[in-house]
Structure formats: C-alpha cells, structure tokens
Amino acid sequence: MMSRIKRNKCTLKRRLILWVLMTNIMLVLYCLMNSTQVKIRDSQQDTCPLSISKLKENVKDYRPGECFNIICNHMRFDHQEVAKLLPPDALYITILRDPVDLFESSFNYYHRAVPLTWRINGENQLTEFLNSPETFYSPQAFNSFYLKNLLFFDFGFDNNLEADDPRVMRGIHDLSKRFDLVLIAEYFEESLILLKDTLCWTTEDILYFKVNARRSSSVSHLTPELRAKALQWNGADWKLYQHFNATFWARVEVYGRERMKQEVNELRRRNTEMKAICVEDGDAVEAQKIQDRRFLPWQPVGESSILGYNMKKNVHPTFRTLCKKMLTPEIQYLSDLGVNLWLTRLWGWLKDLTWIKNIYN
16 A cells, blocks of 8 residues: 555656646747747838837737737737737727636636646545635736636736725726727627627628537536635626626617527527538537547647537538638637647647556556
C-alpha cells in the first residue's frame, strides 16, 4: 500500500512538473512569436486617429491609422484601445451569460488551468469550492479571474470587487454608454433577431448551429442553495447581468413581442432546414465520434467533453461551403481566415499527447 501511495505521488509530481514546463515553453514561444509580428505600413490615407494601439500584436494586419470594419472575437474589453482600431461611428455589441451558468462552465472547463483548484479533494470540486470559496481563491493567483466575476473581468474591470462596491454600478453605467446593444445568451434567438434588426441583416445572416456545447454528463447541475452561493460569490456579475437583462427586454418591447415571436419561429424553422441539409444524423456527437478533425472543437485539458458535428458527405454543392462554415469550430474558423494559430495547435497537440500518455500509464 505504501509503495502504491509513493508511486502515485511521484506520478502526480511528474505530471505537475511536465504541465508547468509545457506552459512556460508555450509562453516563451508566444512572446517570441509576437515580437516579430510588427509590420511596416504602406503610405495610405489615414482613416482612424494615428495612434499606436496596445492591441496591435493581437490584431492581424494591424496598421496604425487604418480602420477595421469589424472586430469580432474574444477579448478583454478596453474601449480606449479598441476605439483606435475602429471609425468613430462604430457600433459596440456584446453578449452576456447568466453568471451562475458561466461560473459553472468556467470552473469545469478551466479548473485544471487554475493551480488553486488542484488541491480541492472529492469528486465534486465545484461544490467544495462554493462551500468555502475563500479557502481556494486568491486574487493574485495565476488564472484566478476564471473563478470570480468573469464577466466583470472581461469588460476590463476589477473582478474582485464586491457587489456593494460603488465602483460596480459606475462600471455598469459606463458600459451602458459604450455599448449600443447587449445580447443575452439565455435568449439567443431573440438576441439574434435584435442583432439582425440593428445591422440591417437578413435571416440568412443569422442562421446558426450550437457549437462548443458540452455533453450533459459533464455539466454540474447545481441545487438552489449552491446557485445562491454562486450568485453571491459572483455578485458584481449578477448586478451587471440584471441591469442588461432589463435593457434587453426593453428593446424587445420596442421591437414588438408578437413580431419577435414570429421572427424566432421563422429562425427555428430555417435552422431545422439547415440541419437536415448539413448535419449527419441530424445532431451533435461526442468528440471521439467526429470523423473530420476540421470539425473537432477544442477540448478541456484531460477531457473530451465538447460536442461537435459530422457533415453529410452528400451535401449539395449549393450548400457545401455554407455547411462547412456553420459546422467549423472557432479555432479552425480563425485559421481559415488566415490567423496564425500554430502555437495553439502545438499546445493542443502536446496537451492531448500528455494526457493520453498519463491515462495509459
């Protein structure tokens, strides 16, 4: 028994050392890659204020003084920096998710990337965390923002503010002035309709398949008591969500409830048609059942819990390109757009290789 315990401890130490080493190597490679990405701008007419943006290394083909038409990707919001890349009349649009659902998802997806959670015992680490969050949380810890007020963090604010801190409401009011439309993930179809109306799009422009969903067995179904604890722990996010949930439904009222209902029904009908055209067997499948790696979503470390799709092999040529785009996960989609993600791909390969090796050792 003692021999087995020592062997397990040694195995755990080897895994942690390998994990830290791999992470540091990736960070060094990332810094080296970004240091060589500054490009010299041709002499063109400036259309944006000629100021150097701190975001330049993260924006493909950035050229000082030249405006982008659209910036659409994950980022931590900094209005002063983003404004340097867009024309003065640009629309700002974002989307929020229920703070409890976001916290549950973030915890389960990233907890292996947050060292503080590694020492939580038991099968249900999320329950252990919520019962005593201060025990497993430090504001200065690596990646700790994944564990508290992630919405507030993503908008550029201090995620460690408590809900009753006056800076929380000041931040919310500032965002109200910045953003022209705030969508709600729990009402995704209604959100798409408002987006379509705001941007003068058509229904074809907002057809979608649900990508990056987890299989139900990997979702922690929280009791009302635990949900209340999660809301209290993410109090700043809850205030933010409540405010913009109210503004969202005010926009729906202006748009018209009956009109919205008709538009949502039409969107669902068109999505069903596209699934029948594009998707093999009509629905998402487990990661190991995805036949083409182009359609394999990024998986959490040590898991294969994110569902994906198989595209029908006999898709009519009229729909083939559209089907491919609708079924492609974000990492591959960015690659198709020309973004250099070799580091991400290398990290994914090493991550998968390491955990597969650990499983079979």
